[in-house]
Structures are given as C-alpha cells and as structure tokens.
Amino acid sequence: MSRLIVVSNRVNPPTGKGDESVGGLAMALAAALREYSGLWFGWSGKTTPEFTGQLAMQRIDGVTVATVDLEEADYDEYYNGYANKTLWPLFHYRADLTAYDRAYGEGYERVNCRFAETLRPLIEPDDMVWIHDYHLIPLARELRKLGVENRIGFFLHIPWPAHQLFTTLPGHRPLVEALFDYDLVGFQTAEFQQAFEEYVISEADGEHVGPHCLKAFGRTLHVGSYPIGMDASDFGKMMKSARAARMRDLMTAATVFRQLIVGVDRLDYSKGLEERFLGFERLLIDNPDLRREVLMLQIAPPSREGVEAYQEIRARLDALSGRINGEFSDIDWAPFRYVNKNYRRDELAGIYCASKVGLVTPLRDGMNLVCKEYVAAQNPEDPGVLVLSRFAGAARQMKEALLVNPNSPEEIAEALKQALAMDKSERIRRWRALFENVQREDVTAWRDAFVADLAGTAEKLKALAS
Template sequence: MSRLVVVSNRVAPIKEGKVAAGGLAVGVYDALRQSGGIWFGWSGEVSATPQTSTETVGNITYVTMGLTKRDYDQYYRGFSNATLWPIFHYRIDLARYNREEYEGYRRVNAMLAEKLKPLLQPDDIIWIHDYHLIPFAEACRMLGIRNRIGFFLHIPFPAPEILTAIPPHNELLKTFCYYDLIGFQTDTDRLAFQDYVTREVRGIIEPDGSLTAYGQNFRAGVYPIGVMPDEIQQTAASYRGRRQLIGRNSEGGLRQMIISVDRLDYSKGLVERFKAYETFLDRYPEHRRNVEFIQIAPTSRSDVKTYQAIRQQLESEAGHLNGRLSDLDWTPLHYLNKSHERRILMGLFRSADIGFVTPLRDGMNLVAKEYVAAQDPNDPGVLVLSRFAGAARELTSALIINPYDTVGMAEALDRALRMSLAERKDRYEHMMRAIRAADLGAWRDNFLRDLRSFVSRPKASGTAQVFAL
C-alpha cells in the first residue's frame, strides 16, 4: 500500500491523552496513526540558521524545519494570518495586504516543496492541509513531482465577492488547480469555490463533475471532518474529578455548568458569547447563583496585533461581567487562557449541561462534535451551536443560534437549562447518528479513496488555456 505523506504548516507530535490545538492536529494525527507515513512541515522554531529534524514515533515519521525571521514574518504572520485568515472568515475589515508578504508566502511554499522532494517515493500519496499551503501543489509540479496530491481546507472558503478582496486572487486560485482533489468542509464552501472558478476565470464543470481551469483538470468535493466518538466516550466516562471547577448552590447541589473551548481568535465569537451570557443572567435572574460558565481559550498568535486586541477585549468583558454580578460564593464566568489535557476536557464536556459553541464563522468546529460524543447517553447535555459553524449542517438537532443575536443566544441558554430529559436524549441520539456516520475514519477514507481513484480528463484544445476576466 502506498505511503501517506501529510504536509501541514505546523507539525505537532501528539502524545496520547494530551490536548491537541485544533481540529487539524487531531485529524492529521489520527489519519497518520491509522496508515503510517510522514508528517512534514514547520517545527514552530524561528532562527537565523533553521535546522531540519527527523523523528520517528511508532509508524509516523515527523520531518520538521525551522523558518528564518523574514520567512516567518512574511509567510506566517503576514499573508497567511493577516490576509488569508481574516478574508476566508469574512473579516475584510481586519485584513491587510502587502505584496512582499505575498511573495514571501510563495517563496516559503516553494522552499518546503524542495525540501520534501528528496523524501518522496513514486507511489506516495501527498495530502496537503490548509490555507498556509495553497500554492504547494504548483510548487511540486514545477519541480517535476507527479505524485497524486490532494488538498483539504479546514477553514471556510469565502464567496467570490469576498475572495476578490485579495489583490492577487487570480494568481492564488490558479495554484489550486494543480491539485488532483480539493476537499472542503461543507457544500457551501465547495459551491463558493466552484462559483469563483466558473465566474471569475471561466472555468468549466465537466460532465463527470470535475473542473477544468487554467488548463488543469481536477475535482472538488465535500469531506466533513469528524471525531472518534467511541474513543471520546470512553475517555470522558473514565475521567474522575471533573467537577473540581464548579461550586455548589444554596441547596448544596452542584451548579449547572456551561462550557466553551476555543482557540483565542476573533472568528470564534467570544466577545459576543460573553455578552450573550451576561444578557442571559440579566433576563433570567432565576439562574443566577445556579449556573457557572467555563470558557477555556488558550492564546494563539500572540505576536499578531489583532490577537492582542481580542485578548484585551475579552479580559475587559470578563472583568466587567464578574465585577458586576459575582458574589463572595459565586463567580459566574471562569475565563481560562491555558490549555488542558484532552482527558480533562472530555471529562468537563461530559459534566457540562450546555456546550456553548458560537463562532462567527468556522470551517467545521470539532468542539461541537466532541461535546456531543462525550455526553452520558442516559443524561446528556444540550449543544447550543452557531449556524455559521460547519458542524451545524450535520448537528441539526442542536439548538441552532445566530451569534449576532445576543437575546436569541440568551433565550437558547434558558431553553437548554430547562429542557426535559426526554428531549435532551432525542436530540443527543439524532446528533450521535450523524457523528458516527461521518466520523474521522470516514473523513480520511473517503478523501484518500477519491484522491487515489481520480483520473484526470484529457485537456480539450478549446480549454488548454483559460484566462481571467
């Protein structure tokens, strides 16, 4: 069987039971753990003389390299996270474009492709992950690499009107066409990509459903990333001491618990969430002293100004809420800026009466699926979920909310805390069926099956060159 070679921006060797920072790390690790292979990418180190390191753990070989300060600033802090991330999350107001940063983004992709080439075997399957590496396949093709190459986008793909805010959007999207298969989280994302290809560059949808643009033939499909529900259920059920953060009400019983776990990012809707929780306590004062909200939000990209600003704003909101509503024996909001072990998180999910997942825009959001999978089937909690999370397309029995509607979110929290056991169980069972049908194994197997089976269509003379408008 051919090896799997995974390329992602960061390579994160994950120890069993430890928390992984985001869906990409969890998904990639579990995909490689099943099949074995190479995980290739940036080590996270920045130095004047970057080093390459190779480490084999079990059946996974981790190959990592550092970046120079210039490469880091232009490729990572610059075009990836100051241009692509905000625009792909519909935040043009937070985006900036710098031509030198874009050139650095292309340069680092070309450098990584050159480093990967000597490691490849002819029948390797190459699977590229996320927005940092959009031009990677083109760089590989320019080096003569002819392996099957697939790409999976973990974040949303924006509508063409949003995407064209990137000045070199035509050039950037041309590089997409060198992949054999491009995977998206939802059909909305795939249709937005297809809309761009057909409208902006006069690409063609072939009779077999493949796309032809810029003289390249490729496929685009929907592969919603999942979780391993049985593993999560076992971890959540076995963890003890998971109530240590929650106090007791005046009757001596444990307070009801709301939990959110996010990377600290403006796309996650944390400010709107804090305001909705405060509105909930104001509109439904009977819940005061009987409920506590735990927000776990590990910091990320702390050297990017927009992330520094969101952290300051959240600290201000949390301080205002607790200062106004707290009492000596009750703190309504626990706001934690550190990571926790995965087993602790799963135990907290199982204990929580509400999973509060309200991103302003998200590719999938695996926390929503993890929360549901961690529940006690005999006494499950309620998932309150943003309609703008990719998971909302599958978890339709959650309480779906609009994160821009503060009162609507407050009403959903009240409804969730009052919901009957019968209704909670019905909603849980419906969501678990969806989670099991599209678990992490299905995501991996369906994508790699389609990548291996895709046969590029011969290029017709009339479509050898397709030009942008």
C-alpha cells in the first residue's frame, strides 16, 4: 500500500491523554495516519528569527510528525495576514472584514514555496500526498515545480464561497489555477463543490469532461464532496472516562432544577455567537416563565488574538453577556454563563451529556463537528435536542436537528422553546436518526472515501483519455 503524507498548516497530533483541541481536524488526521503508514508535515507553531528549513521529527502516540519553524514575517503575513485576514473572512461570507494587502499575498506565496522545498526530500516515488485547507492552496503547484509527480489531493475544510463573491478577491484566478495542479480536490458538501465548479465554468472557461471531472487551464481535475465525521468509537470510550463522569455529575448538580443549554465554539465571528446570545435573550424576553428554568452555558476559547477583528468580537460578547445577566439575574441565580477557556474533550463530553439542548448556530461553517460530538454524547434513553444552523455543512446530514437561520434571534428563541418542551419520544426519535448518521458517516468513512478516490485518479484519467 502507498504511504500517505498529510500536510497541514499546524501539526497538532492528539497525545492520547484526552486533552486534544476542541476542533476535529487533529483527531481526523491522526486517525488517518494510524491507518496508513506515513507522516504528518507542517508548521511547528514556533517562530525563528530566520527561516532555516530545519526539520524536527518525532513520533507522538503512533503518529510520525515532521515540523518546521517559520519566521516572524511569515507568521504575520502568511498566517495572521493572508490566511486569517483575507481568505478566512472571505470564504465565510464576511467581505466587510476581508483585508487585501500585497504583503499578505507575498507572504502566502513565500511560505507555500518554503513548505514545498522542505517537504520535497521526504516524498518517496509511490507516496500519496494529502494537503489540507486554505492555508496551503498553492502547495501542489510549488511541489510540481520541484518535479513531484505523485498523486496529490487537497481537502478544503471551510466553505467555498459563491463565485460572484470569490471574484472580489484580487488574484482569484491564479489561486483557482493552482488547484488544478492537484489530482483531486475535496469539499465538505455538494453545495461548496458546485460553487467551485460554477467559478471554473463561468470565470475560467472550464468544462465538465466526465463525472466529477473538470478541465481548465489546460489540465484536468477531479472534484468531490466528502463530509468529514468524528471518531464515534473513540468518543464513546471517552464518554466512559472518569473525567467525563465527573463533569457530567458537576453540571447535573449545578442545574438540578433547571434545563441546561450548551454551546461550545472557538471565539470567532463566523460562529454566530452574538446572534446566539441575542436569541437566548429573546427567549428570556418572550417567555418570563422560563427565566428561572433554564441556564445557558457558552464555552468560547479565544483564538487568533493578534487579529483585530477577534479582539473586537470578544469585547462585544463580554458586553452582551453582561447585559443579559444584568437584565435577568436575581440575587440567587443568573441565566447565563460565558466562559473563555479551553476544556478537554472528555470534559466537554460530560457537559454535552448533562445538557438538554445543544446550540450550534454558526453563520457559515464548512462542517462543524461540535454538533456531531453533542449527538454522540447523549443518553439514548433521555437524549437532549440539537438546535443547528442551516448554514453549517453538517445541516445537510443532520436534518432531524431543529434547523434555524442563525441570523434571526426570533427563530433561535422559538427553536430553543420547542427543544425545551419536546417530549421524550420525539427526542429519542430524532436522536436515533442523528446518531445513526454520526456512526455511519464517521471519520473513517471520510478518510477512506477520499484516499480511495485519490488512489484511483490515475485510472480515471486513463479512462477519460481512451
């Protein structure tokens, strides 16, 4: 079997001690690398005065990793700049927050070139290379320049925007052209894949030359949708841990006479946190009888604190949470807890299990694994209810959730009221359907589908040529 090389901006393999990040990318990639021999390459998360390209190799919990440090200028221009001030807001439909700076684009190209030069000596003739996310779109182009002829796949974890929006990006055409140096490009949903195809056909004079196959820029590219899942089996084991049980018991005791609504999100403007807070506030305004009956817990670990937009949203959320508690609290209770810290995944599992409602309302999201973890954490005999944004990629799979428009506080409030009042039989019916999907469309299914299609791209090209 061919060796698999995974490449991502950050290399963050799980330690096996239950303290992994809330996000699902690290868990998903580690699961892939334990199944297929190979290594995980990317940035160490550290900076150095001058880029040297020196590799650090180690093996962590069964995963071989190779990391490289970046210069401060690389971090500012490539990571904080083009990746998180240009591509991230644009791809999440926040053109108002998108920053265009020539230095950012130059830093993005420079780091992708440096990654390619550092990675090239590690690639053996039969390896398959699987590159991840918006930070590294041009990496295949740079590897091809260095003579790499291996099969190279790319998976985009975030949304691909509508082509009319994407054309507002200076240099949008070269960025899409770089994707045609891959053999296979994968998206979270068919909707995102279609948006990409529309751009290629409308803006690059491309054409379909076969099922899920596009031709443009003189090259042929396979595309597909691969909804990422979670490791349901591993999460089930985590639910039985002592930490999960302690956190479940703690939250159950804290809400013995109240129903717990929980949200867990990285502190980011794409997650719809302001709108969510306003939706909970509307629930309290419209339903005075519920005020002492519910507690909302929002966990929002800070991220990208060097980016101004993130500093601004944190200030707004601090003010909004204070306003809600100031308006509705009494001397012996408060309706809202807003916490800016990280929790272990096993602790979060316990919190999910103790809650009556999981509130996951991003304004735009590639997939969102929090909603799947919430479902996996529920007690089958008395499950909670998932309230989910229709603009999360997961909404296409999880239709039995209460789907809402996250921009509407009234719609969020109504869904919360419906969830809190839902009888047990309906909760069980909805949960069973959701859990079946979580188990079926798990990380293994995602991994195997993408790797199998990447392995088969050469045969598909031969079939098209014949």
